[in-house]
Amino acid sequence: MSPINFSIQKKIPNALGRAGILTTPHGSIETPAFVVVGTKASVKALSPEQVASLGAQVVLANTYHLYLEPGDLRVKKAGGLHNFMNWHGPTMTDSGGFQAFSLGAAFGTNVSKIAKGEKNGESFSEENGEDIALAKIDEDGVTFRSHLDGSEHRFTPERSIEIQHNIGADIIFAFDECTSPKAPRAYQEEATERTHRWAKRCLDFHLEAQPPSGRKQALFGIVQGGRFRDLREESARIISQMKSGDRGFDGFGIGGSFDKEDMNTAVGWVNALLPKDKPRHLLGIGEPSDLFGGIENGIDLFDCVAPTRMARNGTLYTHDGRMNILNAQYREDFSPIEKECRCYTCAHYTRAYVAHLFRAKEMFAATLASIHNLFFIVNLVKKIRRSIVDNNFELYKKNFLNNYYKTDAIV
Amino acid sequence: MSPINFSIQKKIPNALGRAGILTTPHGSIETPAFVVVGTKASVKALSPEQVASLGAQVVLANTYHLYLEPGDLRVKKAGGLHNFMNWHGPTMTDSGGFQAFSLGAAFGTNVSKIAKGEKNGESFSEENGEDIALAKIDEDGVTFRSHLDGSEHRFTPERSIEIQHNIGADIIFAFDECTSPKAPRAYQEEATERTHRWAKRCLDFHLEAQPPSGRKQALFGIVQGGRFRDLREESARIISQMKSGDRGFDGFGIGGSFDKEDMNTAVGWVNALLPKDKPRHLLGIGEPSDLFGGIENGIDLFDCVAPTRMARNGTLYTHDGRMNILNAQYREDFSPIEKECRCYTCAHYTRAYVAHLFRAKEMFAATLASIHNLFFIVNLVKKIRRSIVDNNFELYKKNFLNNYYKTDAIV
Numbered sequence: 001m002s003p004i005n006f007s008i009q010k011k012i013p014n015a016l017g018r019a020g021i022l023t024t025p026h027g028s029i030e031t032p033a034f035v036v037v038g039t040k041a042s043v044k045a046l047s048p049e050q051v052a053s054l055g056a057q058v059v060l061a062n063t064y065h066l067y068l069e070p071g072d073l074r075v076k077k078a079g080g081l082h083n084f085m086n087w088h089g090p091t092m093t094d095s096g097g098f099q100a101f102s103l104g105a106a107f108g109t110n111v112s113k114i115a116k117g118e119k120n121g122e123s124f125s126e127e128n129g130e131d132i133a134l135a136k137i138d139e140d141g142v143t144f145r146s147h148l149d150g151s152e153h154r155f156t157p158e159r160s161i162e163i164q165h166n167i168g169a170d171i172i173f174a175f176d177e178c179t180s181p182k183a184p185r186a187y188q189e190e191a192t193e194r195t196h197r198w199a200k201r202c203l204d205f206h207l208e209a210q211p212p213s214g215r216k217q218a219l220f221g222i223v224q225g226g227r228f229r230d231l232r233e234e235s236a237r238i239i240s241q242m243k244s245g246d247r248g249f250d251g252f253g254i255g256g257s258f259d260k261e262d263m264n265t266a267v268g269w270v271n272a273l274l275p276k277d278k279p280r281h282l283l284g285i286g287e288p289s290d291l292f293g294g295i296e297n298g299i300d301l302f303d304c305v306a307p308t309r310m311a312r313n314g315t316l317y318t319h320d321g322r323m324n325i326l327n328a329q330y331r332e333d334f335s336p337i338e339k340e341c342r343c344y345t346c347a348h349y350t351r352a353y354v355a356h357l358f359r360a361k362e363m364f365a366a367t368l369a370s371i372h373n374l375f376f377i378v379n380l381v382k383k384i385r386r387s388i389v390d391n392n393f394e395l396y397k398k399n400f401l402n403n404y405y406k407t408d409a410i411v
Numbered sequence: 412m413s414p415i416n417f418s419i420q421k422k423i424p425n426a427l428g429r430a431g432i433l434t435t436p437h438g439s440i441e442t443p444a445f446v447v448v449g450t451k452a453s454v455k456a457l458s459p460e461q462v463a464s465l466g467a468q469v470v471l472a473n474t475y476h477l478y479l480e481p482g483d484l485r486v487k488k489a490g491g492l493h494n495f496m497n498w499h500g501p502t503m504t505d506s507g508g509f510q511a512f513s514l515g516a517a518f519g520t521n522v523s524k525i526a527k528g529e530k531n532g533e534s535f536s537e538e539n540g541e542d543i544a545l546a547k548i549d550e551d552g553v554t555f556r557s558h559l560d561g562s563e564h565r566f567t568p569e570r571s572i573e574i575q576h577n578i579g580a581d582i583i584f585a586f587d588e589c590t591s592p593k594a595p596r597a598y599q600e601e602a603t604e605r606t607h608r609w610a611k612r613c614l615d616f617h618l619e620a621q622p623p624s625g626r627k628q629a630l631f632g633i634v635q636g637g638r639f640r641d642l643r644e645e646s647a648r649i650i651s652q653m654k655s656g657d658r659g660f661d662g663f664g665i666g667g668s669f670d671k672e673d674m675n676t677a678v679g680w681v682n683a684l685l686p687k688d689k690p691r692h693l694l695g696i697g698e699p700s701d702l703f704g705g706i707e708n709g710i711d712l713f714d715c716v717a718p719t720r721m722a723r724n725g726t727l728y729t730h731d732g733r734m735n736i737l738n739a740q741y742r743e744d745f746s747p748i749e750k751e752c753r754c755y756t757c758a759h760y761t762r763a764y765v766a767h768l769f770r771a772k773e774m775f776a777a778t779l780a781s782i783h784n785l786f787f788i789v790n791l792v793k794k795i796r797r798s799i800v801d802n803n804f805e806l807y808k809k810n811f812l813n814n815y816y817k818t819d820a821i822v
Binding site for chain 2: 040041042044045046047050065069070074077078079084085086331332334348349350352353355356357359360362363364366367
């Protein structure tokens with residue numbers, strides 16, 4: 001039996017989108033839902049109580065980061081991720097592959113470079129016009145260097161699952177290769193096929209380590225294939241039909257680099273083929289227009305660092321588009337960030353105060369801005385869900401997007 | 412009528428110390444009390460709710476910092492400090508003199524130097540063996556350069572009070588000259604006399620601007636005099652007897668640089684002479700042994716940045732002395748910082764988690780460590796108060812200090 005349960009409550013007419021409820025061992029998630037990112041077992045600048053207060057239902061931590069610091073075995077000894085970080089709601093971890101590939105430091109003497117491109121199974125940085133390998137992929141796994149100290153490490157599909165077992169999140173992901181959108185067709189094919197072989201090894205290892213009676217973690221398979229329709233569709237078919245014994249994945253992730261059009265193309269192609277009764281997570285996406293597009297095309301879960309990262313830079317969401325709180329005009333603006341907003345920040349503080357905290361380099365600036373941005377995005381997805389339940393998705397989408405994007409000029 | 416009221420509940424037998432209640436326009440403070448520092452209208456890394464939860468009764472902001480950023484008039488336009496920072500309990504501001512003198516940047520081309528010494532009414536830094544003036548004191552006030560951008564500014568007694576009126580704290584301080592303990596006797600005499608003339612100007616200006624019926628802010632006079640008994644006693648007499656019309660200061664601050672012995676000498680000399688029915692604030696002191704010594708010698712209020720500054724460096728208070736959470740041994744220590752501690756941090760997190768957050772450079776590290784350290788110090792002063800009320804001060808002091816200082820070796 002799967003440790004999670006997914007039920008669909010309502011569908012968007014003539015589209016792939018739906019509102020559902022995903023039940024995990026640590027509570028239920030009303031979907032579609034925005035998953036808050038707590039990279040290193042902490043949602044940056046926030047307490048778990050602040051995260052819960054702003055409406056977040058689920059937190060995703062990064063396997064690559066926790067493996068390096070404090071180490072997955074320390075998280076296990078602490079009683080798992082929930083106890084370690086004092087977040088007792090649903091949790092997820094990614095597979096670590098994306099960060100190993102993109103953050104892993106250069107092989108060789110220079111360990112400060114970050115991947116800029118990719119070819120033939122290696123990620124590269126440029127130095128003096130020469131490509132420097134950052135991470136080496138072979139059939140068995142990925143060898144990479146820590147971005148912290150340059151030490152060499154290796155992830156395989158089995159190792160990624162073992163680390164995720166130690167961390168102990170409710171939902172974990174299969175180890176995949178996230179290719180660059182610039183990669184040529186031939187490499188995309190090769191990487192997608194390798195991702196499928198790795199997915200099978202993850203599924204086998206996971207079910208062997210966690211037999212049916214004792215399974216506490218759900219495993220999501222990941223669909224890749226870049227922007228090629230035939231590769232995406234083949235990947236969706238293979239991953240959704242993959243079995244170890246008589247059991248398959250508990251849900252699905254859709255990986256890759258996406259832009260706005262991909263919501264209607266790549267995401268739609270995949271979700272048209274994935275089984276309707278299992279949840280689907282679009283990895284690393286969080287722009288408002290992408291949330292509407294992804295949900296309409298059948299996505300149930302999103303995670304993205306953008307709301308908190310932008311918040312720490314002083315960029316704040318409003319229904320009229322983004323604003324930069326560091327603009328001089330806000331120094332004497334004693335209204336809240338957004339008048340109608342019901343977040344903690346807008347209930348108690350003015351634009352002038354938030355602007356002051358940023359100028360004074362006070363840490364509380366990041367806290368207040370992160371609360372506002374996460375509240376905005378988490379509740380935007382909740383309102384989209386409500387519109388689906390109320391049979392009102394198209395109108396809500398039109399109104400929101402018209403308003404949000406008409407005034408981009410104030411950014 | 413004074414905007415504050417102070418009543419003594421219990422005294423330490425054969426000593427100057429007492430437990431009292433200080434009522435302000437924004438609520439009461441049980442004294443002795445530790446005043447939490449919110450330098451730039453934010454207690455670093457904490458929300459006002461977190462500050463209140465850890466037991467803090469009163470917050471002190473710095474006039475110098477708020478004058479420079481966001482500017483005192485902006486705080487006034489925001490409805491004053493309480494509204495601006497969303498702290499609706501009692502507040503204080505210092506006079507700005509100490510920071511103008513110690514943080515104010517060098518006159519001349521180099522604006523990065525901080526005062527290292529002082530002579531003849533100027534503070535100095537050394538550069539290439541030459542002294543560089545940082546702030547210039549004359550009979551009328553202090554001219555200094557902003558540590559932020561090198562711009563020139565001037566504080567006079569009247570200007571300091573005017574700025575503190577704009578900020579709007581419940582308790583404000585007279586503008587004084589805080590001398591270096593290295594200053595020679597002759598300069599100490601000169602500075603103390605000037606501080607007295609400035610005190611009178613502050614009192615006159617304050618009472619003129621806030622007539623009896625409309626006074627919302629209490630003004631504390633400051634006693635100086637360095638380590639010279641006659642100067643300290645003369646300063647205590649002059650400041651406590653100072654009047655504008657028929658009205659004097661609402662309370663007193665004791666300024667200067669202090670070490671452990673000064674609690675029994677300088678602080679005791681002054682408090683033996685100050686009127687018993689008004690509150691006394693020892694500026695910038697917060698080491699546990701100094702809290703016991705200061706309270707025994709008649710201090711009602713302390714403020715200090717040490718608990719939060721040390722917290723941000725990973726140094727944590729325990730009843731067995733300080734610990735450095737970055738020591739390797741804590742990485743696998745799944746006990747709380749202190750087993751018996753009832754703070755939020757110790758209730759929910761382990762040493763291993765706090766150590767991880769520091770190593771991972773997560774902002775939440777500063778939050779958790781600051782909550783613990785402030786809880787420790789705020790509640791230490793509360794427990795000292797309780798021991799006075801229970802007629803048990805000497806025993807509590809002996810037990811606490813024996814335990815705290817016996818194990819300094821683990822720092």
